[in-house]
Amino acid sequence: MKGILSIQSHVVYGHAGNSSAVFPLQRMGFEVWPIHTVQFSNHTQYKEGWTGRAFNAQDISDLVDGINNIGQLTNCEAILSGYQGSAEQCLAIKASVEKVKAANPNALYVCDPVMGAPDKGCIVAPGIAEHLINTLMPMADIIVPNQFELSQFADMAIESLEDAIKACQVALSKGPKMVLVKHLHSVSDEKFSMMLATAEGCWLAQRPHLPFDKQPVGVGDLISALFTGQFLAIGNAVEAFAHCNDACYAVLKATADRGEWELQTIAAQNEIVTPTERFELQAL
Template sequence: MKKVLTIAGSDCSGGAGIQADLKTFSAHGVFGMSVVTSVVAENTSRVIDYEDVSPELIEKQILSIYEDIGTDSVKIGMLSGEVTMRAVVKGLKEFKPSNVVIDPVMYAKNGCALMDPKSIDTLINEVLPLADLITPNIPEAEHIAGMKIENLEDMKKAALKIKEMGPGAVLIKGGHAEVVTDVLYDGMEFTLYEGKRINTKNTHGTGCTLSSSIAANLALGHSMKNSVGRAKNYIQNVIENALEIGKGNGPTNHFYALYKGGLEYVEELLTGNLTDS
């Protein structure tokens, strides 16, 4: 069985963070593991507070994984500040995992900051060069690239700028735009992934879920382009069947396809050959 590690914050309400990551891994039939970077007190409506795990304990969690089990891919989510970032960077440099997918979590769904703005230079200079793929949404890409994104051409320009910062590939998610188009740039060419806008407020944890799906698909041996495409199919399905839980932005339904038809059904969904009645 393929093994995938999430290094991220904990969402006690279960819709985002390591909880969403582990659900996504299980839905793809891979073995999920976690390194907790921060404990976040949040629900579907708001972030109440969060507390960072000490860098020493982050390093020991990473050591625990690699001295015993190892990984086939790694998803990295919430890194709240420089100290946390450098603890994770230390582990990545020491153990050199393959298929590192970084989701630069800067804000919660309700807009609450989850990354110290002063740490953006550390993210750019020390974290991004270790990524095989980075998956910012439009506001995050604007912060990283230092430019305003208003259309598809701006997304491509931002992807080019971010690619120059060192990651292997850049996926800018278009969920904040009118047309839901994601832009992948792998250093050679652009690939566009179009999707339909779904009329729902229940999108808590979609960024975590998408990046985790990509990491799971990379672990399963799919190419970067196909992993992103398969993850797009997965996220479309879990949003379409999102759960009415909580008073705010409810969670997606990570196990909808798995519960409906097992892993074979999930595979059909990911490859795009499924017409769901």
């Protein structure tokens, strides 16, 4: 039974981390093996706070070892990592990726390098950003940074489309084969922008902004999952990128239409597979 190992945060209520990624991947037809780096009652932007804790890094290693003991790492098609609760967890991710790739050299490693956004109430523990930049992102096949995370990895400011293209080229030179920038806020005020960069070129995806009183959380986790699943399904990065943009917009539209804050992945489940609205990519 082939599957995707998803090592991310988890919330009991709502949709962020694995709670945002696992169901869409399952709806796309994949078995998903989730390992939680933290378990919180809800995401961290609720003014009332949250409860829960980060897990020990050894828990990640132990669970991967358990899967290996039953001979299933050979069936792991991809490792998807997201929010990490400690610097030690980053090292456990590194070891886990190496173990999976030893069992299945064709397995992809997709790294969503969550470095935190203090303005949004998302804080990461000391040492995580450094491990992401120096260890996990260079060893990944695909990275899914936002504009800030890309600027940290490329070690340059991004203030224009041209800067973003250059930063992606720098990122590709450091190891990854693909860069999906999940949010490029400097490119347009009118539209939500994402970029895909590979050795073959760069593509820009844009979709309308939707009205929210409070911006939904877990969108980046959804983007990483949608792209990973579609790329595994069809093997074409550009087409997978277009699908990812379309399906993410459909989920957000369903969320806005219902006046909700939490992503409406269940309500929009059919759109995850076959989005109604399509947006053309721009080759750069």
